[in-house]
Amino acid sequence: MTYLxxxxxxxxxxxxxxxxTVVQRSRRLDxxxxxxxxxxxxxxxxxxxGE
Amino acid sequence: xxxxxxLLFVGFLGIGxxxxxxxxxxxxxxxxxxxxxxxxRIFYWHVPAAWAAFIAFGALFIGSAGWLFKRSERMWRLHxxxxxxxxxxxxxxxxxxxxxxxxxxxxxWDWSDVRxxxxxxxxxxxxxxxxxxxxxxxxxxxRDTFAAFGLYGFILVPLTYVATRIWTIRHPGPxxxxxxxxxxxxxxxxxxxxxxxxxxxxxxxxxxxxxQLTSLEQRLYEMQQKADKVM
Numbered sequence: 001m002t003y004l005x006x007x008x009x010x011x012x013x014x015x016x017x018x019x020x021t022v023v024q025r026s027r028r029l030d031x032x033x034x035x036x037x038x039x040x041x042x043x044x045x046x047x048x049x050g051e
Numbered sequence: 052x053x054x055x056x057x058l059l060f061v062g063f064l065g066i067g068x069x070x071x072x073x074x075x076x077x078x079x080x081x082x083x084x085x086x087x088x089x090x091x092r093i094f095y096w097h098v099p100a101a102w103a104a105f106i107a108f109g110a111l112f113i114g115s116a117g118w119l120f121k122r123s124e125r126m127w128r129l130h131x132x133x134x135x136x137x138x139x140x141x142x143x144x145x146x147x148x149x150x151x152x153x154x155x156x157x158x159x160w161d162w163s164d165v166r167x168x169x170x171x172x173x174x175x176x177x178x179x180x181x182x183x184x185x186x187x188x189x190x191x192x193x194r195d196t197f198a199a200f201g202l203y204g205f206i207l208v209p210l211t212y213v214a215t216r217i218w219t220i221r222h223p224g225p226x227x228x229x230x231x232x233x234x235x236x237x238x239x240x241x242x243x244x245x246x247x248x249x250x251x252x253x254x255x256x257x258x259x260x261x262x263q264l265t266s267l268e269q270r271l272y273e274m275q276q277k278a279d280k281v282m
Binding site for chain 1: 059066070074087089090092093096097100135136139142143146147150151153154257260261264267268271274275278
């Protein structure tokens with residue numbers, strides 16, 4: 001039973017870590033998007049015309 | 052993203068259900084046939100995880116080929132998603148196999164068993180591709196290098212598949228799709244089927260989610276480059 005518990009525990013950890021990396025990527029993306037939005041919001045109309 | 056999230060949710064529910072069925076409902080194996088009958092229940096996740104790993108490595112192969120021969124961004128995203136999924140499911144398979152081996156054989160690994168070694172190599176390939184790619188700046192050379200590994204490494208998949216049929220050493224032979232009928236009890240087969248379907252749905256959901264995230268990351272990177280030029 002110890003081996004059985006150990007086996008499934010390890011696999012559950014792998015699934016949790018794998019899903020966590022996807023969630024983390026999504027969060028980082030959100031942060032980068034917010035940073036870009038706040039940066040572009042500070043641009044003056046002249047700077048925007050200069051694109 | 053909605054489809055990916057739905058598949059992830061359904062797959063996760065199915066995986067959880069299969070775990071409960073494996074532990075509480077599936078019949079026990081004969082105590083005379085196994086050294087450790089209790090540990091045999093690991094097989095309800097071990098086999099589907101290995102199946103899911105083959106799907107992931109298939110995605111890695113198609114993505115790698117698509118990038119190398121067509122220069123398709125979409126195929127590159129499939130390469131990224133396939134390698135990550137292959138790493139996760141490969142590690143799950145190796146881990147559960149080692150734990151079962153320790154219980155049943157008295158040793159977690161047998162270096163003389165072809166299937167163990169080819170599957171271990173396949174998982175190491177996924178480790179190398181994922182860690183290597185993340186440590187390098189994105190570019191054509193980086194993509195070509197890792198796509199080549201994904202392409203040629205796929206040869207280990209059919210080799211692993213036939214290894215048990217040709218060189219049966221330690222790893223048990225196939226219990227389903229053997230050509231002469233299944234060698235497992237119908238209740239066991241049902242739990243295994245539910246688990247395999249759930250893992251398939253789950254991994255497809257993960258691959259789709261990962262592909263969409265990579266696409267968003269690429270779009271955001273391009274926007275940042277444009278914004279940097281303006282400022």
